Amino acid sequence: MSFHWESTVYAIVAFLILYWLLNKYAFGPLFSIMEKRRELVLEQMSAAETARKQAAVQMEEQKQALQEARKEAYDIIEKARATSAKQADDIVQTAKNEAGRLKEEAVRDIESEKGKAIASLRGEVAGMSVAIASKIIEKQIDEKSQEQLINQYLKEVGSK
Structure with a gap:
């Protein structure tokens, strides 16, 4: 085996030409496609990272909106409870006031009727007293007869 330097030079030159052709026509477009x-x-x-960040921001906004909606619902419920409690207190107070008013009217009516009854009774007693006195004067009777007459008139008054 002998070494031929011409073959080595041809091989190196062929390799350089092949490398230059590959670099110009194959490696350049290939590297450009790979770079693209x-x-x-x-x-x-980058777009996926941006979308992930936007999704995270939207998720946080949705959580805040949901929390705010829950808070508003709770506030509405509390206001409704407070309003219903106030209305119930108002209704109870109105009922108490009405009951007190009716009681006062009933007491006034009772007092009025009592006054009328007393006045009527006084009138009757006065009339009876006058009648008794006139009968006593008409009949000059003894003490025993007078007592019987008074008892009889008292029975008449008691029966009326």
Whole structure:
């Protein structure tokens, strides 16, 4: 086996020409396609990260909106409870006032009727007293007869 330096030079020259042709026509477009692909992947990763951040922000906003809605619902319920309690107190107070008013009217009516009854009774007693006195004067009777007459008139008054 002998070493031929011409073959080695031809091989090196052929290799350099092949490398230059591959670099010009194959590696350049291949590397450019790979670079575009790398940029696309980086862009998609960036877009995915941005979308993830936006989703996280929206999720937080939704949580806050839900929490706010719950708070508003709780406030509405509490206001309704307070309003119903106030209305119930108002109704009870109105009923108490009405009962007190009716009681006062009943007491006034009773007092009025009592006064009328007393006045009527006084009138009757006065009339009877006059009648008794006139009968006593008409009949000058003894003490025993006078007592019987008074008892008889008292019975008449008691029966009326």
